[in-house]
Amino acid sequence: MHSLLILIFAALSGPGIQRAPLLAIRNVAVVDVERGVVRPHMTVVIGDGRIIAVGKSWRSRIPDGAQVIDGTNRFLIPGLWDMHVHALFDEVPEKFFPLFLAYGVTSIRDMGTDRSPAGIAALKSSGPRIHAAGPWVDGPHPVNPGSIAVSNASDARAAVDSLVAQGVDFIKVYSLLPRDAYVAIADEAHRKGIPFAGHVPETVTAWEASEAGQRSIEHLYGVLRACSSDEASMLEEMTHRMADADAATSAVPLLISQSLHAIDTFDAGKAAMLAEVFKRNRTALDPTLIWHRTRARTADDAFLADPRTRQIPDWMGEVWANRMAGRRKSETPADIAARKRLLDRYMMLTRFFAERGVVVLAGTDTGEPYCFPGSSLHEELALLVEAGLSPARALRAATSDAAAFMGERDLGTIAAGKRADVVLLDANPLVDIHNTTKIRTVISRGVITGGR
């Protein structure tokens, strides 16, 4: 891994100095993520940041001067997307961006940061491609520092207008938004033509969020409750609790007990109707199973000793340590058992909605405790398969479905004319999803940025 990182630092240190070179990957098996098949013995020619040609090797011409990469017995997948990261805080891009690229994550969707939209724009010319929300938009007592706090509909409209003027890519809605503020955000976002995505606020239902046009639902928040036959009374109970000024902390035990109640009152017919609503509105689900797994492992010492904690800036390490210490102090064995039950249920729901044609995205919440840059995306892919998705479907969640969701038609698949973000693997990911970690070469923006 060390030589790999040096390569990437070298690539990052001189962005834009040289034109992207001509590359030819010869005799490679191209993974068609959309059809879930492998096309063997192909030659892929890359130049000027784009895929120029994809054809059978025996009839492909390799352009003069091209650097040839032998693809024999190797597999080429589109560059991966992590659809839920927090990677733009101070000191973080320097640490995380090389790791994203080393692990084949060539695009990220940043779901909340305190870096200014102008500061984000300055990061967009190198490293992974970035789609970013800028700050969270949350209720009057926000969960995350750096959020925009809104109390009512007029605050909410002003927040959307200001973010649009600053050039964010989308609006991130958060858990504590008052109901009328949320409705106003949806309306204002439609008027301004900007997407909004994020958490389903506690006092809104997943049905309403989908009908309001929320583009993605993160962590499956609100979805479990929406699948319960007892949803209405849980919403009412939560609405009462949220009227409390200190709602952010006082609602957590209620959330867990409600989630367990929602498991016990799961209504498959109602869930199937919800899937139809999501499909009709093209609402995507970003389950972040790796994040849910992390929440179930608070008491696991081996898990907390993960050597990847060296990858994060010191200040973030302190935030993580404090957060985990707080959880270890406050959480009972019953809480941890509940979190494990919830993880199982979220995996079941992921499969349930995927099988019914709802778009599923691969996100990690990297930047949150024990969600790591690059490597955790591969853990998420494995969890999606463990949940019951095929390896091809899991790959689509991080490639073609992610790119289509973001409206990036030039990314997400391997075909002539597409932008050249691709990852060369030593083994077939359609046979075993863990093979996505067997990375030989990463090409980002048409340039080799990593490999062994």
Ligand SMILES: [Zn+2]
């Ligand atoms: Zn997040």
